[in-house]
Amino acid sequence: AQSVTQLDSHVSVSEGTPVLLRCNYSSSYSPSLFWYVQHPNKGLQLLLKYTSAATLVKGINGFEAEFKKSETSFHLTKPSAHMSDAAEYFCVVSDLWGGGADGLTFGKGTHLIIQP
Amino acid sequence: EPEVTQTPSHQVTQMGQEVILRCVPISNHLYFYWYRQILGQKVEFLVSFYNNEISEKSEIFDDQFSVERPDGSNFTLKIRSTKLEDSAMYFCASSEEGMIRSIQYFGAGTRLSVL
Numbered sequence: 001a002q003s004v005t006q007l008d009s010h011v012s013v014s015e016g017t018p019v020l021l022r023c024n025y026s027s028s029y030s031p032s033l034f035w036y037v038q039h040p041n042k043g044l045q046l047l048l049k050y051t052s053a054a055t056l057v058k059g060i061n062g063f064e065a066e067f068k069k070s071e072t073s074f075h076l077t078k079p080s081a082h083m084s085d086a087a088e089y090f091c092v093v094s095d096l097w098g099g100g101a102d103g104l105t106f107g108k109g110t111h112l113i114i115q116p
Numbered sequence: 117e118p119e120v121t122q123t124p125s126h127q128v129t130q131m132g133q134e135v136i137l138r139c140v141p142i143s144n145h146l147y148f149y150w151y152r153q154i155l156g157q158k159v160e161f162l163v164s165f166y167n168n169e170i171s172e173k174s175e176i177f178d179d180q181f182s183v184e185r186p187d188g189s190n191f192t193l194k195i196r197s198t199k200l201e202d203s204a205m206y207f208c209a210s211s212e213e214g215m216i217r218s219i220q221y222f223g224a225g226t227r228l229s230v231l
Binding site: 034036041042043044045046049090103104105106107108109 | 119120122125149151157158159160161162164172174207209219220221222223224225
């Protein structure tokens with residue numbers, strides 16, 4: 001069965017400093033991995049996805065993530081945080097053999113706080 | 117940009133009552149989903165729907181739940197007799213394809229409070 005662990009429930013950084021949101025996954029087969037962001041009172045928005053192409057994936061708003069199979073990680077990074085990045089971030093896995101068919105498996109989320 | 121819309125944004129109901137949560141998926145999408153997130157817990161998959169029938173459902177999706185696409189635009193989740201533990205945020209999503217690598221687009225959610 002597939003699973004996702006987001007290692008930090010809250011991350012606080014200062015504006016202009018780098019962001020690192022950590023995610024580890026467990027998958028019995030070749031997974032697809034996603035990062036979604038949720039701003040208050042908004043829907044879940046896709047930031048980026050990995051689907052077995054390049055291991056370094058670039059997304060919207062300057063975010064990127066690197067798929068590391070040996071570490072089963074898919075950490076999200078951004079070189080310089082902006083106040084508008086404050087939101088809840090979800091790491092998500094989809095696995096052909098995950099048992100949920102088309103259903104996605106979510107991590108618990110990381111709340112990103114940006115200090116002025 | 118096309119988006120998935122959900123109504124209402126907040127629904128309050130009494131235990132034992134029936135509720136219907138509504139979703140309008142993106143117009144050219146063919147696959148539809150419901151997820152829920154109990155406060156403080158993970159977002160959990162409930163059900164996927166394609167070609168007017170359920171294609172997959174989780175163990176959470178028991179007999180008190182049902183889904184329907186009553187017309188060409190709406191996709192609904194019905195909870196027949198609500199329980200306190202049904203209180204959660206419910207998210208609708210849609211995708212063009214059903215393959216694992218397709219992108220699911222989510223609505224803003226409906227917060228269901230069962231009293």
